[in-house]
Amino acid sequence: MAEKKMMRLGAFMRPVSIHTAAWRYPGGTPDANFNLEALVQYAQTLERGCFDAFFMADHLAVLNMPMEALKRSATVTSFDPLTLLPALAMVTKHLGLIATASTTFEPAYMVARRFASLDHISNGRAGWNIVTTSNPDAALNFGMTEHMEHAARYRRAREYYDVVTGLWDSWADDAFTRDVDSGIFFDPERLHTLDHKGEFLSVRGPLNIGRPVQGWPLIVQAGASEDGRQLAAETAEMVFTSQRTLKEAQEFYADVKDRMEAVGRNPDHMKILPGALVVVGDSEAEAREKRALLDSLVHYDSGIASLSIALGTDASKFDPDAPLPPIPETNASKSGRDRVLRMAKEEGLNVRQLAGRLGGYSGHALVGTPMSIADEMEVWLMEKGSDGFNVMFPYLPAGLDDFVDKVVPELQRRGIFRTAYEGKTLRENLGLPRPPNRFFG
Secondary structure, three states, X not given: OOOOOOOEEEEEEOOOOOOOOHHHOOOOOOOHHHOHHHHHHHHHHHHHOOOOEEEEOOOOOOOOXXXXXXXXXXXHOOOOHHHHHHHHHOOOOOOEEEEEEEXXXXXXXXXXXXXXXXXXXXXXXXXXXXXXXXXXXXXXXXXXOOOOOHHHHHHHHHHHHHHHHHHHOOEOOOOOOOEOOOOEOOOHHHEOOOOEEOOOOEEOOOOOOOOOOOOOOEEEEOOOOHHHHHHHHHHOOEEEEOOOOHHHHHHHHHHHHHHHHHOOOOHHHOEEEEEEEEEEOOOHHHHHHHHHHHHHOOOHHHHHHHHHHHHOOOHHHOOOOOOOOOOOOOOXXXXXXXXXXXXXXXXXXXXXXXXXXXXHOOOOEEEEOHHHHHHXXXXXXXXXXXXXXXXXXXXXXXXXXXXHHHHHHHHHHOOOOOOOOOOOOHHHHHOOOOXXXXXXX
């Protein structure tokens, strides 16, 4: 008899909520993005709820939107992920700690070193979310006058992955003998110098930190374009994605898992977690009221700016009460642009309506009682739409508390979510193998 499929849950922390108005919600924490005490509380609540991981998104530039919208955005400020997550490692024991780091702008050696350090500090709970960075303003912060073209960014990302994982394999697991009597600290025969020279990168190595506890920190990917899906199939062990319907989710799930098989990887060695904004109420009506209140706090300036970012063009020039005009291809996120165009067509939304949707959160939302939310999550899990969810909380701390105190027990009652962590490392808890060292048996 086959084992029952178990749900995986990540928490999308930006480092708090993705919803533009979350910081304004009554009883919320307006400064939470930059409040270590609050973030510690959230991480510990997630661990109490047996979440797999705290996933922290990141930006390498202030968001590229007009000042009228930017002044309303809480994401204008946040900690650097690889500064925050080691601090959270000290106040948690089981929760995975996943950080975003860009392959376009950050040196590969430093990314390898920082994630290896986080994995050692957390005793094997680190994960690296590979992003190519879609915000063109980030280029201006790193000595570039224009953003790298989309396909080139993904070619660089693929090479970058090979370099970083190669650096993590610099040392055999048994390289450090630390023999006090002989005075030999490590065995030179168990050290490999990478000496990589490629299209984009030249990195000698070796890494000056021992092999990570997990072999490699968990590899995470979030792109949904053609290039992003292929990169995920070749490299990722967890994928954060965004589908609004079960049918869309099933198509993405099948496509990426089929691509994995095509490149010789085991599809079970990847967990696909679509994002879901979850609003919990004791009744359906109460949940809808919470969502309506949250969305009412989004200003039109924020909405039109979010629409501009998604489309890669200035939407403020469009007639608010007309349909979207033709939108040209851009060098920004292709999957984000396509999702908005599809939403506008399928739902017949004009520019003002699209701006309102984008200004809050336009993706998959679960709004209801603990039972109805668990019902839909279970359907997606069992019908191959997902391996779990990347949960987005509408406001904090109450939205997080509602999920952990009400939805998690319902998932546990159904036998599809853990009641205790299975192992010590993030890989063990996800049921994923420790990668072998490519240079040493």
